[in-house]
Amino acid sequence: MKKQSHENEARLTDPEVLAKLSRLILCSRGAVEGSFSGIHRSHNKGSSVEFAQYRKYTPGDDISRLDWKVLARTDRFFVKEFEADTNMRCHIVLDSSGSMGFAGGGGIPKIAVARKMAATIAQLAVMQGDAAGLQCFSEKVSCDIPARNNPRHLKNIFDTILSVEPRGKTDIVSVLHGLAEKIRRRALVILISDLFTDDLDGLLDCFQHMRHRKQDLAVFHLMDRRELEFEFDRPIRFKDMESGAFIQTNPAHIRRIYLAELASFMDKIRKGCLEYKVDYRFADVSLPYEEHIRSFMLSRVRRK
Numbered sequence: 001m002k003k004q005s006h007e008n009e010a011r012l013t014d015p016e017v018l019a020k021l022s023r024l025i026l027c028s029r030g031a032v033e034g035s036f037s038g039i040h041r042s043h044n045k046g047s048s049v050e051f052a053q054y055r056k057y058t059p060g061d062d063i064s065r066l067d068w069k070v071l072a073r074t075d076r077f078f079v080k081e082f083e084a085d086t087n088m089r090c091h092i093v094l095d096s097s098g099s100m101g102f103a104g105g106g107g108i109p110k111i112a113v114a115r116k117m118a119a120t121i122a123q124l125a126v127m128q129g130d131a132a133g134l135q136c137f138s139e140k141v142s143c144d145i146p147a148r149n150n151p152r153h154l155k156n157i158f159d160t161i162l163s164v165e166p167r168g169k170t171d172i173v174s175v176l177h178g179l180a181e182k183i184r185r186r187a188l189v190i191l192i193s194d195l196f197t198d199d200l201d202g203l204l205d206c207f208q209h210m211r212h213r214k215q216d217l218a219v220f221h222l223m224d225r226r227e228l229e230f231e232f233d234r235p236i237r238f239k240d241m242e243s244g245a246f247i248q249t250n251p252a253h254i255r256r257i258y259l260a261e262l263a264s265f266m267d268k269i270r271k272g273c274l275e276y277k278v279d280y281r282f283a284d285v286s287l288p289y290e291e292h293i294r295s296f297m298l299s300r301v302r303r304k
Contacts, residue, residue: 012119012158017290018127024297026124028088028188028216029279088130089147091183092118093176094164095193097138098242101166102194104226104286111166113285114192114222120293121190122157126150134160137175138168147187169242172197176206180213192220194227195269196242204272211276218279218296221269225286228262230255 070078094114103109122132126149133147134157143160145153172193183189189210197203210217226232232251239246266282273280279299283292 012116012161013123014120014290017120018123021120021124021290021294021297022127024294025301026088026090026121026128026130026188026297027300028186029300030186030214030216087149088125089133089185089187090121090125090130091133091135091147091179091187091189092121093179093189093191093193094118094134094136094161095138095170095172095191096136096142096164096166097170097172097196098167099170099194099196100222101241102224102227104224108285109166110194110222110224110285111164113283113289114220115161115164116289117192117220117283117293119158119161120290123154124293126154132157135179136160136164137170137172138166139171141175141178166241170197173199173202173206176203177209180206180209180215183213183215186214187216188218189215190218190220192222194222195219200265200268204268204276207272207278208276211278216279218281219273220281220283220292220296221266222283222285225284228284230258230262 067078070076096111100111100114101109118134122134125132129149131147131149132153134143134145135141136143142164145156145160172195176191179189195203207217207219230251232255235248235250237246237248270280272278279296281292281296283289
């Protein structure tokens, strides 16, 4: 079993990639709620070195936190409060619906890239003392691993990621609404998906729901180059990878319409993410997966 665990880890993560990315910090854009002390800002007040605010002194407060300079100026007692540091919960939400099995000219299916991204992010979180969890879904949540920071916990995550196969339709809207209600504490929620849905307005409502629940939502939008460019040069039969339906057509006749619809779809997603302050990350699966993660982490480094 131990050998199998190491083999799964080797199939999903690259030691060189982890070494490079571990020089950065995987962090939330806002305050989080953890169970232990850590490197992230908590919404609770504590005793770190980062000043938060003043409040009036009440009997029983630690007098060492009194600001004597303010007392001298105002003749009133005020106590300094500081930001508390805590560990972070990172929930990785992995789309395993049928469309994630699409492999374009490079022959690498989107789910293969998604697996590596999910495993790498989970390991980075645990390596820095944070808790990582995993939810996989298509029509419903097929696996739900709670967020924990035990390194042994990674084995369960890796085994699950490798066992997930892309199949079935997606019901991303109901799944995300359900997760928004289930994840109680403030956390970093990372969605890895191609975002294909018949209800785009409903999807954006999910994003708003997550943000209303004070979750820091990040979205990796995975797309294949052939989906983006639609470079097919002869009549072809297309198959819907979720419903199984077929359509025979000449791509040259529909390419312009397809690209216009795709542009509209992606523009609406970007604008919705901007409106609801969702961290949107477009991810071309033909590019190295670690570059998407690195760019994501760099954008979140707190400027001192």
